[in-house]
Amino acid sequence: MDGSTTTTVTPALGMSRLSQLVDQFGRHKHKLRISLTDRCNFRCSYCMPDTPEWLAKKDILNFEELLQFCAVMVRLGIRHIRLTGGEPLMRQGIVNFVHDLNHLKAHGLQRISMTTNAFYLQKYAQGLKQAGLDDLNISLDSIHPDTFKDMTQRPLEPVLRGISAAQQAGIPIKLNCVLVAGKNDHEIVELTQWAYQQKFELRFIEYMPLDQPDHWRAEKVITEDEIIQKLRSHFQVEIQARQHDPATLYLLNGHYKLGIISTISKPFCQSCDRLRLTATGELFSCLFANTGTPLRHLLQQPDLSLLQTHILNAVWHKKAGFIEHQQAPTRKISMHAIGG
Template identity: 55%
Template sequence: MNSMTQLAAIGVFQDQFGREKRKLRISVTDRCNFKCVYCMPEHPEWMKKHDLLSFEALYHFCEFMVRQGIEQIRITGGEPLMRQGVVHFIEQLQSLKKMGLKRVSMTTNGHYLKQYADALKQAGLDDLNISLDSLDADQFQRLTKKQFHTVLEGIQAAQDVGFNIKINTVLMKGMNEDQIIPLVQWAKQQKLELRFIEFMPLDGDQNWSQADVITEQEILSQLSSQFTVQVLEGQGANPARSYRVDGSVVGVISTISNSFCGECDRLRLNAQGEFYNCLFAKQGLKLKPDIQQLAQDYQHASVHLKSKLMTYIWHKEQGFQTIQQQVLQPIRKISMHMIGG
């Protein structure tokens, strides 16, 4: 019995490097009301609404994936709260917890949280990641084309209903590196975990350059000039390396300078049913018909889908650096707004 046959017997997806897949990220829409420069193209061409997988189909896919060992599901976008019905979808996912699902999370720009925080909490959402790239209102406007105060109000609303929150900040040279110290001070005051993210080659207009990346080492250098910084052990499959900064936890996601690919346990599905074994995968699987078939004939469709996914996931590359070396240009198969990071 070969490795893939053994894994089929126990129902866990695993790649050729022995990494078990326990986390699924689902982008429910590519639409977003922000135009962040590291993500959204200047003139986006949105997916057609009739091409999107229904929430019913997404639920059946999530059920199938939980049966294959997925323990955490994260809802992303675009901006997930722009898709009508997402709160009810999160409520539906709670029924999968009796089958082994442990957490349902969401990544959001925070703009609509003042409106939806309470409903999301009532629906059973476990935690939130909120994007916040600057505390300077003018700088925030330049980065996102939106008003800063709506995000702060959304964060406050999420805190008021008791959400566990992480703040995500993408750093870009010449844009917002002056926010590193202020954001750490603010997050400490707010008792929120902050994570800095290196700028990745997934921007919509393909203007990414290595020269624009603020590396983990540069971030730590700034932090060390103002704070006492200690590395925390036990990163495991988490994308962020964690540091204790004057008593508060700060994470750094260093995909470019010091990638975490060695323990990667993530899989991704976009809103129109394209499946990716890696954020930087050169090619995905178009699974929309297979996913829709789950609702019609689950037993037969699940066998076919499992076989298809096992082969694709098994051939996942070792990591970002390996993929980058295979071509002469920056890696980019799909921009960030279409897959949710």
């Protein structure tokens, strides 16, 4: 088991508001998503291969390496770190790691988040809050047990218990729902009404062509405009100005925030400010990139200047994104291991 780490963090002196992590299109990166593990106990078809092959433990970055990487990235301008997977709560030592990440808040880090399926959250919610986790994104594709089981191959009840535990712990929650035609699109209004009543911010995500080209079909995508059309008959809907958030934000009834991540129908690549690190230490500048930049060997060197050079170079060469090529990536790594 990985325990707490004691890596020394050098303060970020003279840091400007704009990140040093800038690409050739002038997009500054302030957000980092870290995949802590490729393992997941869910089997969502839009994310997980039919026959997943798990990484060996020795191939995954340990927490000391991860903290060292995060310290470098914060010095370069990262302000928000999101822990993902796979399922991050399957990684032993996760609470201690969140605690250690909090030390970076003295050097420029502003927020630590996690994306989880909430299956194990009941066990960890209080510890994560005490460790300093700022918020949670919870995957919830349906509030109907049958639909949920069909989409994830897992029962809904432990997820609802996890959500309740996070509420009791005082951790702010957003819900993520991937919409797939013929699976859960008939529940758009009902899920929105449930989230509205529970005061959880909800984000619908268009079904993206990631790593499962045999599964993905354009006709399975429920677009942003289709979602809004369904909601307008039940809510007063007002669009908000887009910032760097991947979601288009709407206000329902003048106060409830709803987001739609419309990668397919309305790509938002021109405002992208995020990077991704895989569990094995590859830096991906784009969710749709075919290759990443291996960094683990550089983390193991006493002088981290070469690591910084590789990071800055990889970010600079970030391509335009899905908005440019409009197709699924061709790569060995799958969505469940890239920390989408």
